[in-house]
Amino acid sequence: MGRPMSQLEFFSHVHKKNHELGDFVDKKSKRVYDTYKASIESKYGTIRDYQPEFDPNSWMDAVNGPSKGRIYGIGPREPASHILGTPTSPRHSILAHDEEVNNLKLELASAQNTIEENNERIDDLTLRLERVERNHRVEMQETVRSMLRELNIPNFQFPSSSGSRNDDV
Structure with a gap:
């Protein structure tokens, strides 16, 4: 063969x-062989040189996971953890997945809180900016009124806030 056996x-x-x-x-052997072969070929193609010697995830799918800590087709004395380097308990995998989901949920909640805090800050800054603009507009109008009075120019564009026309001259 000249290469390791897959x-x-x-x-x-x-x-x-x-x-x-x-x-x-037996039928189980044929089913596992066909399932694993189909998985390997769909992932890596049909050319043997491009396929790995062993794909643990595809094998686990083909044999429907470990049973009693052992993996079908690997050998009677090899625990699943030695072959895969992964937990042998499906429950352990589920717990690890649940923990990851919970961590992602916490991260999402934190991000949402940050977004809400930033939105509140934006709203506050927007109100402050509107107040500054309003005050600036009033100050500018008062300055223009004052200058027009000093120059004795009738003020038709910036009437006084009291509404009296006597102040407009």
């Missing part, structure tokens, strides 16, 4: 009558 090749060799020449020894 998991699929090894599994086929061990689980077929007459070592790859005959049929599979």
